[in-house]
Amino acid sequence: MTTIRASRSAEARGHAASFARLAGTVAITLVGLAALTFFIGRVMPIDPVIALIGEQADQQTYKAVYAQLGLDKPLPVQFLYYLRDIATGNFGVAISTGHPVIEDIRRVFPATVELATLALIGGVLFGVPLGVAAAVWRGRVVDHVTRFLGLAGYSVPHFWLGLMALVVFYAWLGWIGGTGRVSLANTDIVPHVTGMILVDSILDRNWGVFRDALRHIVMPALILATTTTAYLSRLTRSFMLEQLGQEYVTTARIKGLSEWQVTMHAFRNIGVQLLTVIVLAYGGLLDGAVLTETVFGWPGFGQYLTSGLLAGDMNVVLTCTLLVGVIFLVLNLASDALYRVLDPRTR
């Protein structure tokens, strides 16, 4: 009894220690992310003071603003100020919109989440069955087709695919809506609740707007899903091959189970691995969204970033970069945690 309790408390100490180590790593990485964006902000040739007050301002104003921005302080002190600003959510004002960057991001982010989530669903629905089929019929036509499609999915420029889709499905066939989230006539009709227009139109029971939004989102989501499909089909294939080579599969076959039953048996065992890579894939979608949104005029995070870039608005660029880095970090941690919680072997 006592030994059990002792081992439990030792285990708890072990957990606490590993948690502390994890927290330390996360903290260092967060400061590192901030340091990198701070560094990028410093190498920038544009003078932040002139960007703020214009070139006509006199020497005195310049000096005042220079000091106000803390530029007269040594770099490490400036970095500490920067960290303080981040911690308090002060990311400056976007020149193009005149609003604080953080407010802008809160406004545009739901559009990206909507797009990326739909793309993720698409990627899972196409990629996972393809990968399973490729593993089951290894070396056959399905396998080669999957391998080729996977590589093609990695090789095609999204923005080009988007342009071509607009030419074919919008201009020629008229099957999909054009750029933007809804047609002009449907803009700002449903009340803004979640910021995700598909959800908002359902909440409002406005099926006209819902259909219109669906017609607009389908193509960018599908195109965004190509990389995810490629990625998931490849990983599913290798996970499945690993399982299909195990002895329990042979046992199942000897028992006389059908190939379908054997496959389902193996598939159940790759669930946890799949879930963790799907979580990671979500981060990749944010990266892909930058160009896809630009092509489809999708008013999300990616378009906000590129318009900030083209305007030379460093507050926008750095905040977006930092945010994406933090989201990546969180997704990585979530993926790790999921694996630990769900896979009994890691307990």
Added chain:
Amino acid sequence: MSAVRPTLRAWLTADEAQSATQATLQGLWLGWLRFLRNPLAVAGLAVVVLLLLVALFAPWIASHDPYEQDLAQRLKPPSAAHWFGTDQVGRDNYSRVVYGSRVTLYIVFLVAVIVGPIGLLIGTIAGYAGGKVDAVLMRVTDIFLAFPGLVLALAFVAALGPGLVNAVIAIALTHWPGFARLARAETMIVRSSDFIAASRIQGASAARILARHVIPMCIPSVIVRMTLSMAGVILTAAGLGFLGLGAQPPSPEWGAMLSSGRRFLIGYWWMPTFPGLAIMIVSLAFNLLGDGLRDVLDPKSE
């Protein structure tokens, strides 16, 4: 010829190699034979070689001057005179795509030349030194890897200003950590082997061991990784060009061509079609080639 080849082949397939050179060449020959068995990889190699040839002989392959404008001939569909049609100022799209291969190769080559040595050096030093050096260097790569590639490249270009060279620097800055990780992992495997211990006992310096023994062991996997990342490099470069942050007009860079073709999308299908196809084919070729090389150089992965 026929008298030479059988003996050369016999020399390459002899059961016992007589010299180190022969052993190396035999390994390469066997790898080549294995590579030839993968038709997709051979196709990838063919396209990459074709790209090299097109870039090299661009003036002879192109039908027009890629910069010559002819406003009377603007936005004409593909014809016998202009195979890929003409653009908004009457330049020949085919010739521009041909010359664009030079820009693409320039980017790919520069990125490889920057990223390979930096990644190898940092990775092998971290892996060989271990301890604090390793911890610090790997933390730095972790931070770079925490950002998705395109977003970080965008941030760098925003800071450095648009342009082809800056785009190359930005892409290189986002790509080296992957190579450092790879080289570190390989170094960790080699580090504890007997031949490294032997040369250390003989008094070889760390620098010499790294240069003569560790780095050569990392080269095959770095080459595979390099070939595969070139596909991503081409896509990122084209994406930067498309956003107007990479190569600047009137450069016939494929991404920049797509960007200017974007305004003439509806009704002028040839404008976006050909540069986009070029990007996809070349990127796919690097992916196929890298995939095939991995099967040959690193049989474990299959």
